[in-house]
Amino acid sequence: MSKTEGSTAPRPRYITPDGEQALREELQYLWKNKRPEVTQAVREAAALGDRSENAEYIYGKKQLREIDRRVRFLSKRLDELTVVDRLPDDQSRVFFGAWVTIEDEDGEEQTYRLVGADEFDLAKGYLSINAPLARALIGKHLDDEVSVKTPEGWKTVVITGIRYQPAGTGK
Numbered sequence: 001m002s003k004t005e006g007s008t009a010p011r012p013r014y015i016t017p018d019g020e021q022a023l024r025e026e027l028q029y030l031w032k033n034k035r036p037e038v039t040q041a042v043r044e045a046a047a048l049g050d051r052s053e054n055a056e057y058i059y060g061k062k063q064l065r066e067i068d069r070r071v072r073f074l075s076k077r078l079d080e081l082t083v084v085d086r087l088p089d090d091q092s093r094v095f096f097g098a099w100v101t102i103e104d105e106d107g108e109e110q111t112y113r114l115v116g117a118d119e120f121d122l123a124k125g126y127l128s129i130n131a132p133l134a135r136a137l138i139g140k141h142l143d144d145e146v147s148v149k150t151p152e153g154w155k156t157v158v159i160t161g162i163r164y165q166p167a168g169t170g171k
Contacts, residue, residue, distance in 0.1 A: 014096050014129060015081045019119030023081075027074040030067055038063045077118065087164045094137045094162055096129055101161030102137075102146070109160060114138075133157075 015023075042060035051057045088095045094114070101111040112127035114137065120128035127134050136148040140159055147156045 012082050013077075013080050013116060013118075014084050015116035015118055016097055017083055017085045019116055020078070020081060020083050023074055023078055023118060027071060027078070030071050030074070035064070035067050035071070038067060081116070081118070091164050092141055092162065094140050094159065096138075097164060099125075099161070099163045099165070100137055100159060102157040103160045104155065104157050111161070 038060055042057060042064060045051075045054055045057035045060055048054055048057070084096050087097075094100050096114055096116075099111055099113045101109055103109045110125075112125050112134070114129050114134045115126045117128045117130050120126050120131070129135075129138075132150070133146075133148050136146045137159065140146055142159055142162055144159050145156055146159065147154055149155075
């Protein structure tokens with residue numbers, strides 16, 4: 001069997017411009033503010049003497065490892081992401097970045113924005129493009145009926161609204 005048989009190419013990792021900006025701001029904050037602050041605290045704790053029983057020193061070193069791990073992750077992740085900064089040509093269909101309003105069988109409406117896995121936040125209505133519901137909505141039109149498998153069983157929803165916003169305008 002050749003290398004390409006049975007394997008799939010890695011999926012592109014999409015992100016909105018707002019999502020990319022948030023990750024860059026977090027990286028900047030960790031590197032320029034938080035890490036120097038924790039490094040100084042560790043330096044001060046180390047000056048107090050015996051490091052093996054110094055709780056501030058031990059905790060500070062642990063914080064530095066966590067910060068460094070997150071900085072490495074964010075740096076690598078930002079290099080892998082594809083920023084989707086233009087609106088689709090066909091805005092009558094659901095694509096990445098769309099705000100989609102759906103109505104379930106009980107008549108309840110919910111609105112979600114289809115975003116990258118790094119920026120999903122259901123409290124804000126941001127649904128990961130990798131979620132089963134998002135995958136079922138992609139390419140659909142207004143008034144299309146969509147069925148999606150949920151932990152409770154199959155659920156059918158109707159698309160009652162699709163809208164896009166220019167890049168960088170938030171909601």
